[in-house]
Amino acid sequence: MFRILVRGLLLMLLTGAVNAAPVFVFTAIPDQDETQLKLRFQKIADYLQEELQTEVRFVPVKSYAATITAFRNNQVQLAWFGGLSGVKARELVPGSIALAQGIEDPEFKSFFIANSSTGLMPADSLPESVRDLTFTFGSKGSTSGRLMPEYYLRETFGESPNDVFSRVGFSGNHSRTIALVESGAYQLGALNYKVWEAAVADGNVDTSKVQVIWETPTYPDYQWTLRGDMDAVYGEGFSDRVQQALLKMTDPELLRSFPRSGFIPASNDDFEPVRKVAKAVGLLD
Amino acid sequence: MRFTKAMAIPTYRWPRGVRTGLWFLLIALCCVPFADLEVSSLDPWTDLGRLLQGFISPQLMEPTLVIEALLATLAFAFAGVALAVVCGFLLALAFHHPLMRGFCALMRSVHELFWALIFLQFFGLHPLTGLLAIAVPYSGIFARMFAEILDQVPKQPGYALPARSGYLSALFYTRLPLAWPHLVSYASYRLECGIRSSAILGFVGLPTLGYYLESSFSQGYYPEVAALLILFYLLVATKKLWLRRWTLPVFIIGSPFFMGEGMPIIWGNVWRFFSQDIVPSPLRGSDPTWQSFADWSSNILLEQALPGIWNTLILSQIALAVTGIFALCLFPLISRHCFSAAGRMPGHILLVIARSTPEYLLAYILLQLLGPSMLPAVIALAIHNGALIGYLTGRNSNEIQLRLSAPERRVDRYCYELLPRTYPAFLSFMLYRWEVIMRETAILGILGIQTIGFFVDSAIQEIRFDVALLLIVIAAMMNIMVDMIARRIQQNVSR
Known part of the structure; x- marks a missing residue:
């Protein structure tokens, strides 16, 4: 049984x-x-x-x-x-x-954005004057917010981001990167161009306070x-x-x-x- | 020569405890030049204003989600602490063995968030991850405290037992009944810590309050943040109302049903984690060489561990000193020798709020407001721990009887009566807290401050669990060492 x-x-x-x-x-x-x-x-x-x-x-x-x-x-x-x-x-x-x-x-790309207090203007390459500013990536594991920006920074300056900037942070995600650069917590940031364009289109970003200064080649x-x-x-x-x-x-x-x-x-x-x-x-x- | 000798005035030597405190202060001051204490956000006041505005008009997100999160927070806390009480008690019985002592020290020297990050890698987002993340470190903590409590029980009743009474009879009939009230009160205090830990686990993805706090905060929905925080304070403050002798079993038995379903555990993952993932990568290949292993480890030590350890030490020493200053300023607020019962009320409320806010959460909030540097971390650690030690010191001061000649003026009474007499207790609370502050400092790295937790988080983000585990072990060793030094100092001071 x-x-x-x-x-x-x-x-x-x-x-x-x-x-x-x-x-x-x-x-x-x-x-x-x-x-x-x-x-x-x-x-x-x-x-x-x-x-x-x-x-x-x-x-x-x-x-x-x-x-x-x-x-x-x-x-x-x-x-x-x-x-x-x-x-x-x-x-x-x-x-x-x-x-x-x-x-x-x-053919994706990253945007480098800057707070207007830096006085940086859009250019065809990253200017030497970004040196010693503060900079934030997105997430540590992001392609458009970390890997590619880091790669192009190394290519431009021949140094690691830690040596180029006075402070390097990781905001966590692309939306946070916009918010932090807009508020001035960081002077520069790098992010996914799609997220930036969507935020601008939806009116979620004050473009008088933060703007794109450089875009990377595509990947x-x-x-x-x-x-x-x-x-x-x-x-x-x-x-x-x-x-x-x-x-x-x-x-x-x-x-x-x-x-x-x-x-x-x-x-x-x-x-x-x-x-x-x-x-x-x-x-x- | 003889002349000067005869004229020498007997020099005053500060009491040992005071000297210890001043040494800590001096070390902290020496650390300041090396610390990054900048306010880097351009406009911290706007954000702070928005946060405060949120508190004026809090707004609850979807109620079912919030209730689920609250229940999950309690569920993980109750189940985790209950499991830890049982394991901790069993471990306490064998605590005299040096190996067991070391084992428990290791369990409690790893922060619950680190445990959660470890379990997440092979259990995934399963309730077991949260349960063990609380139960493992708390078992180590309980083992030590329970062993100490059981040791302090008077020995005399044991002598009255019949000659051939066994170990268990002696335990159950003489030691346990005497130790019981102390065990219960300590476990109840730990339950409160468990609720805090459980809330924080949400930050790594478990379905507790921290999960929603993090997402509302990172999106700048301050009214939602405020509502969640208010709920959390209410939960902790009303503990006495809903936690009764008869509700406790209900909570513990009910807790497994409120942890969320998560994702199924696949045991192959557990095996893979221990057999491959945590094996140092140069040893994983078919022909491991010592050379490659040496390169690997020296690289991690130089690039990650050393900067991490350095920043952790700097930050925690400064935080410790500021905590002490905070505590000494705060404790009179709740001392009966300084204020009337009504006058102590605001102090009590302030201290309850400050000490029930987890330092991780405070640091997270302050980081958003002040920008990334060590400053928000120092303030967060000092607020939480300062309020806790201030509370304990205040309670201690309420137990002392003033001398008849004690000064009348409050300031004089504080300086010449209360401070000297509560100082030894204050110092021992501080020494005990030192290790906790160190452990918290390490974990704050996850938020972006470059303490050792930052490098652990990076390694995990890069799926390099071998590196992450090595760094966690290094952090644990630091905590164990600080714990040992603190105890040595304590013995010296109280000699």
């Missing part, structure tokens, strides 16, 4: 585990104000759930590293990464693939990355279906929240330049 009960229980547990397709979880690097991110990705979750016919959940995290770790730990299966975080994540999870990127992402940035073992879990062809769903996202409201004008296919090799720069700067081994 007892044995039958135990067997029955075991069987129930087993079938339960097999039948219920695990929830498909995705996350994103917290590169902007959280309210905006939540709005954006809740819409995406609803959209993907509709398209993929499986339960989809968005999990917000507090740092770039936490995004990579959750992806690596298979606690999320899909992520909207930046260039650097995507390269790191794919290195840590063999078989994972870059599925899609924004139309703007192959590949954001992309959707999926773990490699998804077909085995969610059924044959699942990865393709995810990719298709992302590519055929045309709802202007969804796209505007990124903000991107659409999504195009991406491959791991597209981000090779980012990997090389990260190695050169010492952010990758």
